[in-house]
Amino acid sequence: MKCISKTGSASIADLRSNLSVHLRFLCSDDLAEVKRLCRDWFPVEYPESWYEEITSNAKFFSLAAILDRKIVGLIVSEVKVKGRIHKEDADILALSFPSHTQVAYILSLGVVERYRRQGIATLLLDSLVSYLTSGDKSNVKAIYLHVLASNTTAIKFYEHRNFKRHNYLPYYYSIQTQPKDGLSYVMYVNGGQPPWSLVDYIKHFGSQLSTQLSRIQPGQFSNAVARRTRNWFSGIIPARFQHSSSSNGSGSSGSGNGNGSGSNGASSSGTASGSGASQSLQVHNL
Numbered sequence: 001m002k003c004i005s006k007t008g009s010a011s012i013a014d015l016r017s018n019l020s021v022h023l024r025f026l027c028s029d030d031l032a033e034v035k036r037l038c039r040d041w042f043p044v045e046y047p048e049s050w051y052e053e054i055t056s057n058a059k060f061f062s063l064a065a066i067l068d069r070k071i072v073g074l075i076v077s078e079v080k081v082k083g084r085i086h087k088e089d090a091d092i093l094a095l096s097f098p099s100h101t102q103v104a105y106i107l108s109l110g111v112v113e114r115y116r117r118q119g120i121a122t123l124l125l126d127s128l129v130s131y132l133t134s135g136d137k138s139n140v141k142a143i144y145l146h147v148l149a150s151n152t153t154a155i156k157f158y159e160h161r162n163f164k165r166h167n168y169l170p171y172y173y174s175i176q177t178q179p180k181d182g183l184s185y186v187m188y189v190n191g192g193q194p195p196w197s198l199v200d201y202i203k204h205f206g207s208q209l210s211t212q213l214s215r216i217q218p219g220q221f222s223n224a225v226a227r228r229t230r231n232w233f234s235g236i237i238p239a240r241f242q243h244s245s246s247s248n249g250s251g252s253s254g255s256g257n258g259n260g261s262g263s264n265g266a267s268s269s270g271t272a273s274g275s276g277a278s279q280s281l282q283v284h285n286l
């Protein structure tokens with residue numbers, strides 16, 4: 001099987017270290033070499049089928065950095081739909097993104113030890129990010145991965161490249177039968193957004209409130225607050241309990257002081273009329 005160059009003649013990358021690295025996709029001929037490298041880099045054991053898949057199934061973006069015909073680094077990623085990602089990662093995207101939204105998972109990234117800190121992993125990751133942010137990949141909204149919580153080199157690497165910590169995953173890995181904690185990291189692309197946190201909700205409602213309040217003239221403050229309060233109540237009380245008033249309902253005169261007649265329905269006092277009739281609440285459009 002022919003191993004395909006990523007971008008033809010433009011595939012020689014000049015790294016800061018002056019290494020001339022060639023990028024190409026993995027192919028089935030690479031299986032043994034990839035297996036040897038991954039065993040060197042990662043403390044987890046992958047099944048044979050995993051190596052077969054990443055070296056020959058086109059659904060994987062499996063890119064290798066080649067120096068003197070040898071693999072010196074590789075990145076493997078897979079695009080999935082949001083609706084089919086694992087439970088522990090299900091909250092990567094905001095709820096507003098439908099289940100067919102795509103996300104890219106980085107299964108593997110490694111560089112041969114003697115070629116580290118020369119920009120090879122950055123080159124591989126940049127190639128993946130540019131592949132996912134150009135052409136027809138605009139439906140991919142996030143790139144995510146898992147890393148051992150103790151792998152500080154990799155964590156620093158990702159954090160310096162716009163990945164944000166997402167979840168802490170206790171006992172996520174089993175390393176030589178020992179449970180080890182993991183972390184998930186996410187980079188948002190193509191307009192992807194994380195779910196809202198409590199702080200986001202507070203900020204949102206705070207800014208909505210301040211926009212509403214800024215529209216109120218100082219002299220109208222108490223009326224306006226009363227009006228908004230009524231509107232809020234009318235929004236939560238079922239329509240059958242709401243009185244459809246024939247009054248003009250302008251609510252702007254400042255006279256809606258709750259005289260108990262129930263005629264204007266604009267009482268801001270919220271007190272019952274004394275006649276036993278239920279309090280009428282009226283909707284005003286602000």
Ligand SMILES: CC(C)(COP(=O)(O)OP(=O)(O)OC[C@H]1O[C@@H](n2cnc3c(N)ncnc32)[C@H](O)[C@@H]1OP(=O)(O)O)[C@@H](O)C(=O)NCCC(=O)NCCS
Pocket residue numbers: 016017041042109110111112115116117118119120121122123145146147148151153154156157158160
């Ligand atoms: C994590 C890993 C992939 C990084 O690979 P790498 O090729 O060393 O990464 P890079 O060279 O692109 O970047 C590493 C650092 O070297 C720096 N660097 C790059 N070129 C440099 C140069 N010429 N001179 C000095 N520093 C350089 C980068 O700025 C970067 O520092 P930073 O992270 O503080 O920003 C590598 O350590 C590795 O293979 N680890 C084992 C496997 C692993 O843990 N993979 C991650 C699993 S999720």
